[in-house]
Amino acid sequence: MTTTPYLLVRLGERLAALPALAVRRVVRGARLHPLPGAGPGLVGLAEFAGEPLAILDLAQLLGDDRGSSRPPVTVVTWLGSGDDRELVGLGVDDAIAVVELDPTALALGQALVDGRPVVVIDTERLGVAA
Amino acid sequence: MTGGFLIVRCDGALWGLPADQVALIERSVEASGAMAAGGASGLEVRFADGRRLAVDAVLTLVGELVARPLSPRLRQLLPPGAAGLAMLAGEPLVLMARESEVAHV
Numbered sequence: 422m423t424t425t426p427y428l429l430v431r432l433g434e435r436l437a438a439l440p441a442l443a444v445r446r447v448v449r450g451a452r453l454h455p456l457p458g459a460g461p462g463l464v465g466l467a468e469f470a471g472e473p474l475a476i477l478d479l480a481q482l483l484g485d486d487r488g489s490s491r492p493p494v495t496v497v498t499w500l501g502s503g504d505d506r507e508l509v510g511l512g513v514d515d516a517i518a519v520v521e522l523d524p525t526a527l528a529l530g531q532a533l534v535d536g537r538p539v540v541v542i543d544t545e546r547l548g549v550a551a
Numbered sequence: 552m553t554g555g556f557l558i559v560r561c562d563g564a565l566w567g568l569p570a571d572q573v574a575l576i577e578r579s580v581e582a583s584g585a586m587a588a589g590g591a592s593g594l595e596v597r598f599a600d601g602r603r604l605a606v607d608a609v610l611t612l613v614g615e616l617v618a619r620p621l622s623p624r625l626r627q628l629l630p631p632g633a634a635g636l637a638m639l640a641g642e643p644l645v646l647m648a649r650e651s652e653v654a655h656v
Contacts, residue, residue, distance in 0.1 A: 454643055457562035458630030466564075466636065466643035473636035473643035475625050500624065507622050548624040 424521035427541070429534060430496060430513040432480040437513075437540040438522060438532065445497040445508065447516045451476070453491070462548070464512050469497055476510035482548055483540060502545045509548075555614040556646070558639060559596065559606040565644035566606075567616055567637060572649060574599045576609055613639065618646055 427438035428447075446469075453476060455465040462481040467474045478492055492512030500509050526532035526541045533539065556567035575597040596604045616637040621629060625636075634648035 454564060456564045456630065456645065460628040463625075463628035466645075468638060468641055468643055471638065473619060473638050475628070475636070477628070501622070505622060507624070509625075548628075 423524065425524055425527070426519050427522050427526075428496065429517045429520050429539065430479070430494075430511075431515040431517055432483070432485065432492075432513055435485075435540065436517075436534065436537060437479065437483070437542055438520065438526070438534070439496060439498060439511070439542050440527075440544055441519055443499045443544040445499065448495045448497065448510075449493065451495045451510065464491060467495070467510060469508070469510070472508075474508065474510050476512055477548060479511040479513050479542075482511075498544060500544050500547055501549075555612055556616055557596070557612055558610045558644065559604075560608045560610060561604065561606045563607070565610075565639065565642055567613070567639070567644050567646045568596060568598075568604070569647065569649045570612060572598050572600070616644075616646065 426441035428441050428444050430437050430439060451467050453465045453467050456463060462478055464476040464478050467476050476495055492514055494513050494516055495510040496513055496516060498509060498511050499506055501507055520534050522532050527543060530541050531538060532541050555570045557570045557573050559566050559568060573596055577595050579593045592607050594606045594609060596606055618635040618637050620635045621633065632647050633645045635646040637644055637646055
C-alpha cells in the first residue's frame with residue numbers, strides 16, 4: 422500500500438502530523454513580532470523570504486489552551502488549496518521526525534505512531550471556521 | 552495628508568494607516584505629564600470619520616506598500632480593522648482598512 426510522508430510535531434504532551442509535502446521549512450527561534458489585539462491562535466507576525474508571515478499556534482487551532490507560552494519552533498506550511506492556498510507559520514513545541522502514514526489516516530484525522538496516538542492535520546481545512 | 556500610508560507603532564506592532572484618512576495627529580497635554588513620569592506616549596491619530604487610535608510613535612510616511620490581502624482564515628484572527636499585511640524595512644506590518652472597508656472586516 423502506498424504511504425504518505427508526514428512531519429511529526431509535538432504540541433505539549435500530544436503529537437500531530439503535518440503533510441510533509443505542505444511543509445516549506447522548519448525554523449527554530451524565528452524572530453516574532455507580537456500583535457496585541459489578535460485572536461487566540463495568532464502568535465504574531467514574522468518575515469519569511471521577504472514576505473509577511475502570520476504565525477499561528479497549532480495547539481490553539483486544535484482547541485488546546487496553552488496559556489501565554491510561545492511555541493519555540495515554527496513550521497512554515499502551505500494551508501488551503503487552489504486560489505485559497507497561503508503560506509503561514511505553525512508554532513509547535515518541536516519537530517520530531519518524518520513518518521509514513523497510511524492514506525486513510527487523513528480521512529480519520531488520527532493515526533498511531535509507535536503505539537502513540539497522533540492527530541493527523543488536514544492542511545487544506547485547518548483554521549477555517551466550519 | 553494625501554495618499555500612501557502613515558506608519559505607526561501601536562502596542563509594539565507596526566501598523567500602516569491610510570494617510571488620506573488621517574485628519575490629525577495630537578499629543579495630549581495630560582499625556583505629556585504621564586510621559587515625563589514614564590507613561591504612555593499620549594499620541595493619538597484622529598481619522599476624518601471620527602475614529603481615534605492611540606499610538607506609541609509615528610514613524611514615517613510611505614507612498615506605496617506591497618499589500619497581501621487577508622484570507623478568511625487570517626481575517627478572523629487579526630485585530631479588528633486589519634485589512635492586509637505588508638513589509639517595511641524587514642518588519643511585517645498590518646494595514647488598517649480604509650473607512651469604506653471597516654464594515655466588512
